[in-house]
Amino acid sequence: MATQPHTTSGAHPASGPRTAFISPYEHPVPAGAEGWQSMYPYHVLFQPERRERDESRFWFCDSQHWPTVLKPFETVGPELAAKCLGQFNTRHFLVPPANGMDCRIHQGYVYLSPIVVPQDEVPARVPEFLRRAGHYFQHWDELVDNWKGKVLDTIRELEALRFTELPEVQPYEEIERGLGLDATDALLGGYDRLLALCHRAWQYHFEFLNLGYAAYLDLFQACRQWFPNIPDQAVATMVQGVDMELFRPDDELKRLAKLAVELGLEHRLTGSGPGPGPAPERDTLAAVAREPRGREWLDAWEAVQDPWFNFTSGNGFYAGDRYWRDDPALPLGYVRDYVLRLRRGENVDRRVTELVAERDRVSGEYAALLDPDRRGDFEAKLRLARQVYPYVENHNFYIEHWSMGVFWRKVRDLSSLLHRAGFWPGETGMLYLTRDEARGALFDFASGWARGSAPVGPDHWPPEVDRRRRIVRALAAQPPEPALNRPPAAVTEPFSIMLWGITSERVASWLAGLAATGDLSGLAASPGLADGPARIVRSADELDLVQDGEILVSPVTAPSWAPVFGRVRATVTDIGGVMSHAAIVCREYSLPAVTGTGTASTRIRTGQRIRVDGTAGTVTLLD
Template sequence: MRTTRDFSEIDATMLAEVGGKAANLGELTLAGLPVPPGWALTTDAYRQVAAGLDLTPGDGLAARARRHLLQAPVPGPVREAIMAAYARLGADVPVAVRSSATAEDLPFASFAGQQDSFLNVVGGEAVLDAVRRCWASLWTDRAVAYRESNGIDHAAVRLAVVVQVMVDARVAGVMFTANPVTGRRRETVLDASPGLGEAVVSGAVNPDRFVVSGGEVRERHAGDKRLAVRPLPGGGVERVETAAGGLCLTDAQVLALAALGARVEDHYGAPQDTEWAIGPDGTLWLTQARPITTLHPVPEPAGPGLRVHLSLNVAQGVMGPFTPMGVSAFNLVSSGAAGVFGHAPADRLDGPAFLSEAGQRLWLDLTTPLRSRTGRAVLTRLMPLGEARAAAVVRELADDPRLSVVQNSRRPFLRGLRRFARRVHAPARVRDALLSPARALAYAARVGAELDGRLEPPPGATPAQRLDHAERLLGGTFPAIVSIMPIVITGYALLGLAARLSGTRVGDLQDVLRGVPHNPTTEMDLELWDLATRVEPEPFRDLPAAELARRYQAGELPPRAQQGLAAFLAKYGHRGVAEIDLGVPRWSDDPTHILGVLANYLRIDGDSDLAPAALFAKGARAAREEVDRVAALAARRGRWRGPVVRFALGRTRAYAGLRELPKFHLVRAIAAVRDSLRAVGEHLVRAGVLDDALDVYFLRLEEARAALTGGDLRDLVRERRAAYERESRRRHVPRIMLSDGTEPEALAGPAPEGALTGTAASAGTVTGVARVVLDPTGAHLEPGEILVCPSTDPGWTPLFLTAGGLVMEMGGAMSHGAVVAREYGIPAVVGVPDATRRVTTGQKITLDGSAGTVTP
């Protein structure tokens, strides 16, 4: 490897040799874009100086590494190469000396500002000293922490150094070729200030801001620009106070910069974060470009014009990515769902047209119903029940002229509804729900029993037959389980009738839904509590959950705990966190989470009012009292109304718990396919196609089938695992995204200072200590603490039994977390923006589940 390379010799493929910054500058130079001349000191020089660096983990790692790099001798050939390359730029020419790490300016991690840069460096010895300090900056505390948070191995990172001719900038700044706040693509945002760009990049100045779209300057905001960074004669820079008035760029300059940014984006094929400068003669220069790593990829549009995409992941409380096999499974399930309404796709493995993938997450295209008069009415009425914040965004989007109604006829909707009703025998289900609860509940049980008979592939099934079985089961499960929903819908419709007849609001009848029977999730939680009352307590009080799991899997837990947990997992082991993704482990694969919950339960006094069984019984009593109260209210409005309301609410309570049953059965089917595909993975390992049987979950179904004939997919799986890990660290997933990249929620102003408001989900007021939990696995929640989390699925609900209250960033009044919170009688507020960041663990907060407020 050469020690130095001119920008003209560098392209984007040379990351390992010259680091991210230099690779981008070389790529821009080769593309003919205006980059000040310069060269890169390659990672080989760093390797030589860093030889013998002690990378033993520990608190002193960063300081130890910096000391070594600042004191180790620079080999003679490296020193000579630096001096010669600098001299080629000119005699004592002022240069910028900038770090260029191999883990920097990447599509998934920018590392912006993590390593150091030195401006207006003059003279060979000064350049050599700046190079040393750049090397050492690879080991600043902030750079070490950033690598660790992004899962990047310290030992795998090397540092190159960029040496680039300084631009004596009259004006400089940064430019994003997509709006980094709203996500809108092709909307350029510029920050500019007089002097060197360091003032803007470091945040030391309040710059001017410009927004450009459609070839026009749409916004201009003048900053105070009270500070400028200027080069000093002989080297170094100074910060000087200024009194710059007005805007520092003309519209012509802003548009010229935006056009330059568009060229950069077109070259890379993705939005870019650039740094620029305008020289004394008005020349525009690019001094850096890197991907905007915070933007979420835009889903593929299903049709022309502006499209509206709802994140299925956010709606389901699965913030992480889907595995490739999980995407295949959901494509099959959703194809079955589309078929119920008469819109089955030509190829079920492709999924229906309304489902797309971006950022390894799934998205629903809402454009067609939003642009239909009937569809819009249905969306705006039903969405608040499951995703209140998304519903509010959709209501606002309805006013966007680009999304005006184009379908006024009700016929397409009614045709789909008729197909659905015919397919699931809705009239018969509704009749049974009204006239015979026993028959309705027996039907719901029969659906589960019939599914049981289809879960396993034929005995002795070949790998190909297992894949056939997976496609049949996943494609056919939804039409069967959704036939339960007319019963559930009847129950909730009767709740609405009772509210109308009694003169109350549906939202005021939450207590009716407490302690409802036939809910598989609450039944699961109560069975786990019952197990906690029977197991031997000693190991659970003394050992961490991981060790308890190891002992269980080795058969070494005390007898009652070993047998009881085995029985529980035989019934509920198909469940887990993010359970709708076929590729993620189930509790039966790894019981660490459940054992941690058991340990939490053992901290509760079984005779106290906080015991889950007592809470559930208390909720059922409160529900009966509420039915009596509402029936009495109705009777005052008319004698016949009282009995009708009592009848209606009795049916509501009988069927409300079934709401969780279709998903319960769907997850059983997904888990059964997961188990079956492991045998396919084992076959592919024996055939030399994969390294590990679990790698099969990083293939799609069609790829697994093709692999049965041979090949080598190990490199593909490694790439996908790495991409999955990167996406798992994504900190923000939009709830709704438009096809131009805009996140509509980001267009609204921030909530008032200190105000945390959301949707009332479960009545009651509680004051307690907050516990922010981002991942329920291994989470510890003291009895009475208020759980603050992004969202929930059934994998979270065992934590509810010890929670004093619930705050969620996502969800609506009928979302999973809200339903379970009501059933357990704990106050809950959902749809609270940024709750996990605005509330901290240990903070005392008051939660009002009736008003939908959280007060610090």
């Protein structure tokens, strides 16, 4: 992203359009959140001694991945994401225009600023990028198969970690063997291994990801050159309709719903028809089991859980995300919705045939406009983009959902262990410590056990954890600023444009939107036109409130919200580019969508009637 050195206070003239967002150094702290900086590692904070440097750069809020306030331990996500994204751009593949992203946490929210390669250094990186990236592109399928094996090995290692109570004394058999180690060796080593495996998973996350985006970007830029007036959405259409593993959890729920109808079990899953009324979720499976063909359905239900229920209703970046494998009420609720839709005669499947037909029509029409000597280049770029495109979404299931789901489960196990030792009130108190503080608390616990004396933590941490809980609640009461400081004259960094939707036009609309009350504009993410009452959803916990025929408005959606898309008419998000998860999933589910509006979730209220034009990228307020 092109920037020019300057300092900004974030202030703007009393009259005239606003030209800058507020500076993080002048941003008022919400009441009750004083001292919030003490919760987070120093290297993710805006430091006073770096003010001139940090104010000279434009930072945007990554509400696409971290839409709510982070607890201290949860900073492991943005920290590792920024580190691992950077290593593949900068050290592995030498992506010509872009290095990594600098990451800051401000008032609990994540802000990013791209690190652009100086223009005069770009040409020298091109040959090495082509050599390194070219190897991956030429061996894509076999390398992705190898990648999957590496990720599954990492998940197995995570699953094998155990955090259990320490024994009163070491077993005599260990004395006989001369082991010379105690139980805290495995406890402390297990914590270190937990973090190391999480780091490994995040490295695998980015091994292919930016190459996948780069192949699409190459097609996109070539199309812009060959067809100057081509809409962004037309290029996106050329790669849609592919088979993705990320959609398998939702597809399996649809299959279970169809099987329930076929076996005559729908009344047990919907609480209708003959027999007792709706059973509590915990009794639903037992009710199914009592049916003559219930065992057949339950066998299918159990078979699908590994691996497809390693799926969260959130995005996997928060410790409190609810996972299908841990909370059967989530997938059962989605199956119930699909059964009801099937009984109404609706088609619940993705319209893959239509998507593919439209994909081939659009790409064929544009190919026909090219001279024969250019057509070969177009088709080669299109083949590569389609080949790598599935990874852009599939990695999400294996890393964000499955790997991180196991990681957070182990974190909660360890937090519960120290809770039982009196280190904090509540089983999840460790989330209010940074990972380095947690390592210190764990050593305090281990050392007290080894010495036979009381650890210090039960006296030190409970009041501090309570203080941090109050601060997190206070921070969460105020929505984040969409960006900080003065934006650049022109946004040029390609990944920011494609993934987050950070364009010059969008930033200008955000600035205007800070004081605006009228209609909104964003990116045309998925075509179609729909109007209806809005439903504001700020987290996955609010998805149960979504009603049939509403328009989903959220800071960002997660791929795992797909089962809800059958209830809504359209989607609107605050952030996201044409290749964001929200945009991709909405296109694959044929749902009109406008992304990157900046402020839709704060300016629109639940129940307000709106019109979404996913082809033009506009949101009209009808009330």
